[in-house]
Amino acid sequence: MVTGPAPPAPVPKVSARGLGVRFHGVPALSGVDLDVAPREILGIIGPAGSGKTSFLRAINRMDEFIPGMEIEGSLSLDGRDVRRFRNLYALRRRVGVVFPLPVGLPLSVYDNVALSPRLSGVRGKDELDGIVEKCLRRAALWDEVRDRLDTLGSLLSGGQQQRLTIARALSQSPDLLLLDEFSIAVDPVTTMRIEDVLRELREEVTIILVTNLVQQARRVADRTAFFLTGEMVEVGPTEALFEGGARDPRTTDYIEGRFG
Amino acid sequence: MSTQDRPSGSPGDAAAGPPDRRDLAWYVDMGVRVLVFAGGISAIVFIFGIFVFIGKEGLGFLTGPFRPGEFFGSTAWRPTSDYPTYGILALMAGTASVTGLAMLLAVPFSLGAAIYIAEFARGRTRETLKVLVELLAAVPSVVWGFVGLTVVNPAIISVFDVPVGLGVLNSGIILGLMATPIMTTLAEDALKAVPDTYREAAEAMGASRLQVVVRVVLPAARNGLVAAVLLGVGRGFGETMAVLMASGHSINVPTSVFDSVRALTATIAAELGETADGSDHYRALFTIGILLFVVTFAINLTADLFLRGRGRR
Ligand SMILES: Nc1ncnc2c1ncn2[C@@H]1O[C@H](COP(=O)(O)OP(=O)(O)O)[C@@H](O)[C@H]1O
Ligand SMILES: [Mg+2]
Numbered sequence: 001m002v003t004g005p006a007p008p009a010p011v012p013k014v015s016a017r018g019l020g021v022r023f024h025g026v027p028a029l030s031g032v033d034l035d036v037a038p039r040e041i042l043g044i045i046g047p048a049g050s051g052k053t054s055f056l057r058a059i060n061r062m063d064e065f066i067p068g069m070e071i072e073g074s075l076s077l078d079g080r081d082v083r084r085f086r087n088l089y090a091l092r093r094r095v096g097v098v099f100p101l102p103v104g105l106p107l108s109v110y111d112n113v114a115l116s117p118r119l120s121g122v123r124g125k126d127e128l129d130g131i132v133e134k135c136l137r138r139a140a141l142w143d144e145v146r147d148r149l150d151t152l153g154s155l156l157s158g159g160q161q162q163r164l165t166i167a168r169a170l171s172q173s174p175d176l177l178l179l180d181e182f183s184i185a186v187d188p189v190t191t192m193r194i195e196d197v198l199r200e201l202r203e204e205v206t207i208i209l210v211t212n213l214v215q216q217a218r219r220v221a222d223r224t225a226f227f228l229t230g231e232m233v234e235v236g237p238t239e240a241l242f243e244g245g246a247r248d249p250r251t252t253d254y255i256e257g258r259f260g
Numbered sequence: 261m262s263t264q265d266r267p268s269g270s271p272g273d274a275a276a277g278p279p280d281r282r283d284l285a286w287y288v289d290m291g292v293r294v295l296v297f298a299g300g301i302s303a304i305v306f307i308f309g310i311f312v313f314i315g316k317e318g319l320g321f322l323t324g325p326f327r328p329g330e331f332f333g334s335t336a337w338r339p340t341s342d343y344p345t346y347g348i349l350a351l352m353a354g355t356a357s358v359t360g361l362a363m364l365l366a367v368p369f370s371l372g373a374a375i376y377i378a379e380f381a382r383g384r385t386r387e388t389l390k391v392l393v394e395l396l397a398a399v400p401s402v403v404w405g406f407v408g409l410t411v412v413n414p415a416i417i418s419v420f421d422v423p424v425g426l427g428v429l430n431s432g433i434i435l436g437l438m439a440t441p442i443m444t445t446l447a448e449d450a451l452k453a454v455p456d457t458y459r460e461a462a463e464a465m466g467a468s469r470l471q472v473v474v475r476v477v478l479p480a481a482r483n484g485l486v487a488a489v490l491l492g493v494g495r496g497f498g499e500t501m502a503v504l505m506a507s508g509h510s511i512n513v514p515t516s517v518f519d520s521v522r523a524l525t526a527t528i529a530a531e532l533g534e535t536a537d538g539s540d541h542y543r544a545l546f547t548i549g550i551l552l553f554v555v556t557f558a559i560n561l562t563a564d565l566f567l568r569g570r571g572r573r
Contacts, residue, residue, distance in 0.1 A: 060464060067382070093466030103461040106480040115475060116465045165461070172465060 011079045013038045013176060013206040014059060018073035021054040023066075028054045032073070032232045034225060041198065041207040043221025043238060045214055045254065050227040052210040056178045059208070060095040061088050077176065093120060096169030096205075100181040102161035104153035105168075109136075109145050112153040112164055116172045131171055138201070139167035140193050159190030166194065170201075177207045184212065195220050214255055218242050226251045311553065318550045321346075321543035331547075337511055337527070339541040346544045348551075353513040354428075354521030358503055359496040361432030361517065366439045366496075367489055373440070374447035374488075379473050390448075397441035401502045408434040408506030422518045426508035429517040434506045435496045443492035450484025451477060483566045490563035494556050500525035524548050 012035035020030035029051030036042045044052050061082055063069035075082050077091070085091040093116070105112050113132045114122075122128060132149070136142040141163040145156070153164050162182055169177060179198075183191040198207055198220055211217050217224045218238060225235035226248075233248050234241075246252045325346065334347025377389050408430050416425030454477050462472045478485070500523075508520025509530065528545050535542040 062460075062464065065460075065463060089466045089468050091466075092464055095464075097461075097464040099457070099461065099464075101457070103457045105458055105461060105476055107476070115462070115467075119465070119467050119471055119475070168461075168465070 020072040022070045024068035040222045043217030043224040044210045046227030051230045096174035096177045098179045100184045104161040108150045110149040135167040135170040139163045159186045180210045181212045317546035321547045350511045355523040358431045362435035362496045365436035370443035373444045378451035405502040405505030427520045431506040439492040446488035450481040454480045483569045487563040487566040494559040
C-alpha cells in the first residue's frame with residue numbers, strides 16, 4: 001500500500017497552469033493546474049470523454065499530428081515549456097507512451113524494443129542486445145519471449161503485446177512514462193503484473209497513469225486526479241481521496257460508482 | 261410468416277419447430293446467393309472461354325510448324341517469307357526492354373508519389389493529387405501513343421541529337437507514364453492499409469516522419485507495394501497501342517535505348533488483320549497470345565499471393 005504524497009520537489013517533473021486543449025476550437029480540457037513531482041505515480045481517473053487522453057497528448061505534443069488540436073495555457077517538463085522545444089522528436093524520446101490498445105509494431109519482438117535506441121543512433125549489436133533484454137525483463141516479458149525474439153511482435157497475445165509496448169517505451173530510457181488505460185485489452189493477471197512493474201519503475205521514472213479502473217489508481221498511484229467533462233475536479237493523495245477525504249462530492253460519487 | 265410452410269409432422273416432431281421454418285429472409289438470402297454465385301462463376305467461364313479459343317487456334321501452330329528452338333531462340337520473325345521462320349526472340353527482347361525501362365522510370369516515381377500522398381500530403385493537397393492521379397489513369401492508350409509520336413519523339417530528337425525518336429526510350433517513357441497512375445494508386449492503398457496506430461506509436465517514440473515511413477510503414481506495407489509494382493509490370497507488359505505507336509515497330513534486339521523495337525503485343529495487333537484465317541501465320545500469332553496470357557497470368561497470380569500475404573507476414 002502506498003503512503004502519502006511524494007515530498008514536494010523544487011522543480012516539478014510536469015507542471016500545468018491554466019492548461020487547455022481544443023479540437024477544432026471545441027474545448028476538450030480547460031483550466032488544469034497540476035504539478036507532478038519527480039518519481040511519483042499520478043493516477044488520473046474520470047469517465048470517458050473527460051479529457052484524460054487529451055492531457056497526455058499535450059504533454060508529448062501529439063498536437064503536431066492531430067489536425068485541429070490546439071494547446072493553450074502553459075505546460076512545462078522539468079521547468080521547460082513543452083511548446084518551446086525546438087526539437088519535438090527529442091521531447092518525445094524523453095516521454096514514453098503506452099496506448100490503450102497494445103500496438104505491437106509489425107516488426108520482430110527484438111526490433112520493436114530496439115527501434116527507439118536505433119532511431120537515436122545506437123548501432124552496436126551488444127549494446128542493443130543489452131537494452132532489449134533489460135527492457136523486456138523490466139516489463140516482465142523476457143521469460144516468455146526470450147526464445148522467440150524474432151517472431152513478429154503483432155503475433156503475441158494481447159497481454160504480451162501490452163508488455164511489449166511497455167518494454168518499447170522503456171527502451172527510450174524515458175524519465176516520464178505516460179500510460180493511457182493500458183489494461184483495457186489485458187487480462188487481470190497481466191494487469192496485476194504490469195502494476196507490479198509500475199511500482200518498481202517508480203524508483204527511476206515519473207509515471208502518469210490514466211486509468212478506467214478506479215481501484216487501479218488506488219492500488220498504484222501516490223496521488224490521484226479526478227477529471228470530469230474537460231475539467232480537473234480535484235487532485236489529492238490517493239489514500240485520502242479513497243478514504244472519504246475528497247473535497248468535492250462528485251469525486252466521492254465517481255469513486256464509489258454512484259455516477260450516471 | 262404463417263405457419264403454412266411448417267413441414268407437416270406431428271406436433272411432437274422435434275424437427276418442426278421455428279428453427280426449421282424457411283421464412284422470407286431465408287428465400288431472399290438463397291436467391292441473392294444464387295445470383296452472386298452466377299456473377300462470380302460467369303467471370304471464370306469467360307476467362308476459360310477465352311483461353312479455350314486462344315488455345316485452340318494456337319494449338320494448330322504448336323502441333324505444326326512450331327520448333328521451340330527457333331520460336332524462342334531465333335530473332336527472325338518472317339512469317340510472310342516464302343520460307344517462313346517464326347522466331348520471337350527479338351519481339352520478346354522488344355517487350356522486355358520497353359517494359360524494363362518503363363518500370364525503371366515508373367517505380368521510383370510511383371512509390372515516391374504514393375508515399376507523398378499517403379504520408380506527407382494533408383487535406384486539400386492530398387485530395388487534389390489523388391484526383392489528378394486517377395485522371396491520369398483514365399487517359400486512353402491511343403492518346404498516350406499520340407503523345408509519344410508528337411511530343412516525346414521530337415523531344416528525344418532534339419535533346420539527344422538522334423535521327424529518330426521512336427524506340428525503346430520513347431515507348432519506355434510512355435509506358436512508364438501509363439503505369440505510374442495505377443502503381444501509385446495501388447501503392448497508396450497499400451500504405452493506407454497500414455493502421456494509423458503504428459504511425460502514432462512510432463511518432464510518440466520520437467521518430468521523425470521520415471523514420472516512421474522508412475522503419476515502420478514501408479516494412480508493414482511491403483507485400484502490398486510489391487503487388488502494386490507487379491500489377492504495374494503486368495500493365496506495361498500487356499499494353500499494345502501506345503507501344504505500337506512509340507516504339508518504331510521494327511524487329512530488333514536493341515543495343516541502345518534509341519533503337520527501334522517491336523513488342524509481342526504490337527505484333528499481334530499489327531499483323532492479325534492481314535493474315536488468312538487458319539494460316540500458319542495466323543496461328544503463330546495466337547501462340548504469342550498464349551505466351552502473353554500465361555505470363556500476365558503468372559504476374560497477376562504472384563501479385564495476388566503477395567496481397568494475400570499482406571495481413572499475415
Ligand atoms: N482527435 C480529436 N478530434 C476531435 N475531438 C476529439 C479528438 N480527441 C478527443 N476529442 C474530444 O475531446 C474530448 C476529450 O477526449 P479525451 O481526452 O479522449 O477523453 P478521455 O481520454 O478522458 O476519454 C472528447 O469530447 C472527445 O470527443
Ligand atoms: Mg482516453
